[in-house]
Amino acid sequence: MLQLAKLKAHSLCPFWRKNVSLAIFDLDNTLLAGDSDYLWGEFLVEKGLVDGMAYRRANEHFYQQYRDGCLDIAEFLRFALKPLADHPPEELYRWREDFIQERIKPILLPSAFDIIEKHRQAGDLLIVITATNCFVTEPIVKLYGIEHLIATKPEFRDGRYTGNFDGIPCFQEGKVKRLDEWMETGGYDLSDSWFYSDSHNDLPLLSKVSNPVAVDPDETLCRIALENSWPVVSFR
Secondary structure, eight states, rough: OOOOOTTOOOOOOSOOOGGGGGEEEOOTTBOOOOOOHHHHHHHHHHOOOOOOOOHHHHHHHHHHOOOOOTTOOHHHHEEEEEEEESOOOOHHHHHHHHHHIIIIGGBBOOHHHHHHHHHHTOOOOEEEEEOOOOHHHHHHHHTTTEEEEEEEEEEETTEEEEEEESSOOTTTTHHHHHHHHHHHHHOOOOOOOOEEEGGGHEEEHHHSSSEEEEESSSSHHHHHHHTTTOEEEEOO
């Protein structure tokens, strides 16, 4: 378990909030023992809410692309967000509640709660940043007691999801851009910042923070973390 040494609480000045350290967490396979985006697709298949065999093949295909670092994020989002457009929101929210109970709560990690609490006690500002869309991730982040979420945004118009995405997808360099926008709005910076991630897809952001931490990393990230003397830890 990673020990947070010599951390101290930072006062939150109402005008100059840049003195607050940011503790930023990836979600899938970092705070969770699994990938919520992939699991949502599997949930839809099991409940008969999508074309089972074809959807499962596509879900597996995109997940492998993600792991290989060659995911076309726009193509994936057209696939992943289509079920949101195919059903009314009230049904989607009901299915999401079942998904959280059946698929997400069993893969919450006690060690993730521990490290979040250490940062909270140190006075750090807690943020989850994830490529998985906020329809799926908002209730998950709440389970960890984290207020701030930066995630890919499904487009919502006239009371329905459209199947499109809004703004920059929160993926690879897009995570950096989305975080930069968020920090500019709030007056924060990356001084004494932390970022926890499992994936080499997050190298653009890992390379920008003061304290990058590889959590149960994939092979590529593990190699790069060791080369750069970044901490390599496990939450599992």
